Ligand SMILES: Nc1ncnc2c1ncn2[C@@H]1O[C@H](COP(=O)(O)OP(=O)(O)OP(=O)(O)O)[C@@H](O)[C@H]1O
């Protein structure tokens with residue numbers, strides 16, 4: 190039934206309504222399309238065994254944009270995010286149907302190799318998870334397995350630029366040979382971001398990257414996200430409405446596995462059209 | 476009237492005490508548990524403990540002194556000339572008396588005095604048992620009654636019960652520790668006696684092992700040479716072969732189980748591996764001696780090698796097979812202990828499964844794996860049955876796995892099987908070997924446990 194909303198993009202505008210008046214959860218409210226998409230998802234369903242976790246989600250992820258995904262716990266944000274680089278493949282019994290394309294390439298195509306896909310769609314996790322290796326090796330790991338560097342100097346420069354982009358260079362340059370696990374939580378998370386950008390991805394997925402961090406480290410990462418937007422496309426899951434408002438251009442609201450509403454971040458936070466979205470962002474729910 | 480009857484009676488009394496203690500505590504506060512310091516069951520337990528513990532302690536003390544006290548009294552009653560016998564002879568007589576009183580076979584002819592002594596012994600024992608019965612039961616009842624009478628609502632029964640439980644646990648672990656210490660000390664003392672006869676240096680660095688000593692001075696026979704190097708060399712050779720078999724196979728099967736196998740396969744294969752671990756070593760032993768060793772010998776003849784029918788190779792390979800489940804289950808544990816987040820991080824960067832295993836999981840799990848392998852080594856060193864059956868008895872000093880070698884454990888077995896004097900160098904050598912073996916395995920275990928523990932800390 191979402192077919193119709195996907196096929197008639199103007200539908201939402203036609204039924205332009207006052208804030209918080211839409212109640213039906215059958216269709217996504219708002220503009221799921223963007224002019225310049227990097228990834229396009231159509232009618233995505235995800236099942237964990239028998240249990241369906243994502244229901245018919247269609248969404249575009251725009252180039253050089255930050256899109257944030259919000260919603261109550263358990264609504265399927267992480268699950269949806271993990272579809273975008275096929276991390277769900279690593280979970281036993283997880284099944285994804287529908288279509289997800291990246292630059293016109295269907296990423297669930299049977300013949301597609303996930304290795305280059307995951308190299309171009311990087312991921313940063315909720316809990317910082319540096320490998321128990323040195324800081325240098327943490328960053329060099331990705332470039333090494335993808336053969337991105339020809340020699341040691343090149344690898345050194347990749348490590349340096351990645352750390353610089355992640356804003357960790359100043360703090361880490363004198364201790365590159367020390368274990369990454371010895372950094373503070375915020376530094377570890379930036380190390381993980383540096384590790385993700387070291388393989389020059391096009392899209393970076395972040396699943397609650399700041400939930401384990403203090404406000405100062407969070408501010409640093411948010412700043413970083415804003416800078417990274419120039420080069421990368423970013424999808425971020427967050428529980429902090431302020432964070433979504435600060436870092437993202439578009440916001441998608443999920444509820445019980447359905448994409449309820451999506452739109453410009455300003456619009457979502459000032460005049461949400463769906464009743465559920467309004468309840469959530471005004472704190473009446475979730 | 477047996478001791479077991481007494482114990483059962485005491486247990487019965489304890490449950491009665493529990494019931495009455497609990498009841499009294501409840502009646503003190505009119506059923507309002509809230510007004511009590513502790514839950515009623517604690518008052519019950521406290522009363523039961525008072526009822527049981529003093530009586531049981533008394534029972535234990537009584538039983539341990541009864542024998543000597545009664546024997547002393549029997550000796551007093553014996554005729555003068557028997558009393559003046561040297562201690563060993565007296566012991567023999569007393570033994571006969573005891574046997575007589577139990578109706579067993581006696582070593583010497585039964586005369587009048589012996590029969591009298593035996594009757595005396597029997598009656599004394601009977602009286603003692605009776606007395607024990609009465610005294611223990613009255614102690615139990617009195618102490619229980621006293622404990623029940625003195626219950627007050629402020630009494631800190633919970634704390635006392637906790638303390639008593641604490642004490643019980645402590646004494647159990649102390650018992651275990653003391654037993655171990657006792658064994659170690661006895662091995663140590665016997666070894667010292669051995670080293671008084673054979674110099675330590677000869678034992679540790681001697682290259683020849685031939686423990687046959689003449690038992691009687693008039694016997695012809697060698698005087699025995701106790702150089703333990705060939706034994707330890709043999710042990711190491713077999714252990715090495717076992718590890719060459721067990722470590723790669725065990726590790727790879729652990730990796731497969733932990734990272735590749737489907738849930739379905741895992742639930743099937745894990746129990747099978749556990750069965751492998753549960754096969755008694757004696758079964759592995761005759762498998763090695765009857766199947767594997769002849770197979771290697773025939774194979775050797777086919778390709779023009781001389782393989783002795785008892786070879787280090789056969790014993791080592793079978794021992795390796797025995798240890799596979801040990802290595803694989805320990806490695807499986809450490810591999811599973813590597814957090815999922817590590818794998819996600821690696822997969823998220825586009826690493827394949829084998830890249831992730833090689834670059835992230837194995838390095839992260841390595842200390843734990845090394846620890847597990849060291850534990851397996853110490854197990855292989857101490858293993859006896861397989862080598863007794865398959866490795867041979869001749870103490871060859873060789874690095875050739877196709878020859879027969881012998882191991883420390885095999886020699887300990889052969890030294891102690893059959894008749895022997897308890898203080899000959901031959902018998903005492905077993906203790907010296909055991910001591911060295913013990914030190915080696917202890918050191919290995921300590922290193923291994925240290926490594927494993929350190930590795931655990933990383934992720935906690
Ligand atoms: N590995 C899994 N196996 C089975 N069910 C799962 C699994 N992971 C998630 N689910 C289920 O899928 C639904 C969505 O989970 P998901 O982790 O995507 O939620 P979320 O929106 O990220 O929540 P949170 O904000 O708490 O992280 C939940 O009902 C969850 O129970």
Ligand SMILES: [Mg+2]
Pocket residue numbers: 266267268396
């Ligand atoms: Mg989540």
